[in-house]
Amino acid sequence: MENKxxxxxxxxxxxxxxxxxxxxxxxxxxxxxxxKQITDMVGRNVTVPAQINTVVATSPPTxxxxxxxxxxxxxxxxxxxxGQYMDPKYKNLTEVGGWFGKQTGNYETFISINxxxxxxxxxxxxxxxxxxxxxxxxxxxxPVVAVLEVSNVTKFTKPIKFMGQVLGAEDRADxxxxxxxxxxxxxxxxxxxxPEDEKKKVYYAEGPxxxxxxxxxxxxxxxxxxxxxxxxxxxxxxxxxxxxxxSMEQVLxxxxxxxxxxxxxxxxxxxxxxxWQNVKAVKEKQVFLIPQDPLNWFDRPPGVNIILGIxxxxxTLYPDKFQDLDMNSLTKEFYSEFYHYQLTDEQLDSLLNxxxx
Numbered sequence: 001m002e003n004k005x006x007x008x009x010x011x012x013x014x015x016x017x018x019x020x021x022x023x024x025x026x027x028x029x030x031x032x033x034x035x036k037q038i039t040d041m042v043g044r045n046v047t048v049p050a051q052i053n054t055v056v057a058t059s060p061p062t063x064x065x066x067x068x069x070x071x072x073x074x075x076x077x078x079x080x081x082x083g084q085y086m087d088p089k090y091k092n093l094t095e096v097g098g099w100f101g102k103q104t105g106n107y108e109t110f111i112s113i114n115x116x117x118x119x120x121x122x123x124x125x126x127x128x129x130x131x132x133x134x135x136x137x138x139x140x141x142x143p144v145v146a147v148l149e150v151s152n153v154t155k156f157t158k159p160i161k162f163m164g165q166v167l168g169a170e171d172r173a174d175x176x177x178x179x180x181x182x183x184x185x186x187x188x189x190x191x192x193x194x195p196e197d198e199k200k201k202v203y204y205a206e207g208p209x210x211x212x213x214x215x216x217x218x219x220x221x222x223x224x225x226x227x228x229x230x231x232x233x234x235x236x237x238x239x240x241x242x243x244x245x246x247s248m249e250q251v252l253x254x255x256x257x258x259x260x261x262x263x264x265x266x267x268x269x270x271x272x273x274x275x276w277q278n279v280k281a282v283k284e285k286q287v288f289l290i291p292q293d294p295l296n297w298f299d300r301p302p303g304v305n306i307i308l309g310i311x312x313x314x315x316t317l318y319p320d321k322f323q324d325l326d327m328n329s330l331t332k333e334f335y336s337e338f339y340h341y342q343l344t345d346e347q348l349d350s351l352l353n354x355x356x357x
Contacts, residue, residue: 040146041162042128048143052167054115058135059100061150061303062121064295065160068176068304068338069169075113078103083293085341085351091294100301101241107138114142117166121147121159151302153222153310156180160304175337180307183330184226187314190321191228200317202229203256203281204299210259210266210276211251212243219302224260227314228321232256248275255280258317259287262299267356288316291351294339308334327352 034050054075057063066074067090076096096113098105110118118139120132132146147163149155157177164173202224206212214220216231220242224231232254235244259281261267267289276282290298290309297309311330315322328348335343343351 038145038166040132041148041159042132042146044129044132044146046143046145048145048166049116052116054113055117055119055167056096056110056113056115057119057121058098058105058110059121060098060301061305062119062147062163063098064301064303064305065121065147065150065163066119066167069160069164069172070167071340073167075115081294083295085335085339085343085347086294087340090340111139111142117143117145119145119147119163119166121150150304151219153184153226153302153306156304156307172337176304176307179334179337180304180310183307183311183325186325187227187310187322191226191314191318194228194318194321196230199228199230200257201232201254202258202260202317203232203251203254204260204262205266205270205287206243206262208263208265210261210263210270211246211248213246214238214242214244214299218242220299222302223298223306223309223313226310227317229258229313229317251276251279257281257284257286260298260313260316261287261289262292262296264289264292264354267354271356287356289354289356291354293351294341 035047036050037045037047040046053073055066055070055073056075057066057078060078063074063078071090074090074093076094078096078098078100080093080095081091094113096105096109097103118135120135128146128148132144136144145166147159150159157180160173160177160180164170204213204221204224206214213233213235215233215235215237216225218237221231221233233244233246234250234254235246238244257280259270259279261270267287270276270282270287271285281287290296291312292300295305297312298306308331311322311325312327315325315327331348331351332343335341
């Protein structure tokens with residue numbers, strides 16, 4: 001009888017424990033409809049899906065960061081990359097437009113993709129909170145997550161870390177932060193010691209004629225100063241897309257030591273164009289085309305895609321001071337880890353040593 005009672009008690013206890021465990025598992029088990037709360041970078045509490053699978057962003061700097069950290073979750077480009085060095089499954093994603101420069105996006109286009117979240121991260125923002133609240137009102141039930149400082153080369157760590165957490169890509173975010181810190185600290189520690197009177201005068205040539213530029217203080221030319229150069233463009237900062245018009249007479253007066261070129265069409269003809277023959281940089285063969293396949297290393301947009309441009313700009317301006325920067329190794333590492341593309345030696349050479357006509 002005593003044994004029978006023990007069995008009954010044990011059975012009751014077992015059923016009770018199973019019931020408790022079942023309740024516990026059911027309560028915490030994730031399901032398709034589960035959500036979580038995050039605090040975005042302007043301090044808003046945002047409810048997002050527990051599992052985020054599709055993401056779009058309202059401007060290119062943020063879109064590029066999504067691609068670099070979690071390409072499988074990117075649902076569309078603000079404008080399609082034109083380069084060759086990108087897997088077609090990423091390159092051929094739909095084009096959604098957005099709000100950047102002179103562009104005004106279409107909310108219906110974004111909504112039609114039905115993303116899990118929309119990331120708002122254009123920078124600098126005049127009022128980030130107002131902008132993201134406006135987006136949220138227009139996007140309705142689709143959560144909008146604000147990201148800050150995605151265009152400031154001195155402050156990339158926080159947005160990279162934040163987006164790595166949101167996208168569930170912490171490991172790749174940590175790798176990108178490590179790469180960024182490595183090249184930034186190396187370049188900054190050397191460039192910051194260059195005496196003012198020894199800094200090279202640099203002109204950033206934009207547009208098909210090379211007669212558009214961005215001055216010191218612009219987000220579009222920030223790598224010049226970081227690398228120890230002196231931006232000689234004496235023009236007011238133009239907001240948004242930038243690209244202030246200048247005259248050939250101004251360029252001749254500035255007489256730069258080095259010209260960094262943003263437009264391949266201009267690079268192909270600069271050495272043959274008679275108007276440019278008396279510019280010091282042209283005479284001394286110090287005109288360099290900025291690599292831009294699949295994304296620009298220097299600008300347009302001025303986002304995390306310019307991280308690789310930090311060592312490139314430094315070594316371009318001061319090859320003797322940065323002999324220990326191995327651009328071959330750094331480029332292959334960056335493309336493999338963050339552009340998800342394995343460069344051949346021939347492709348690497350075409351990026352680092354483009355031919356002018």
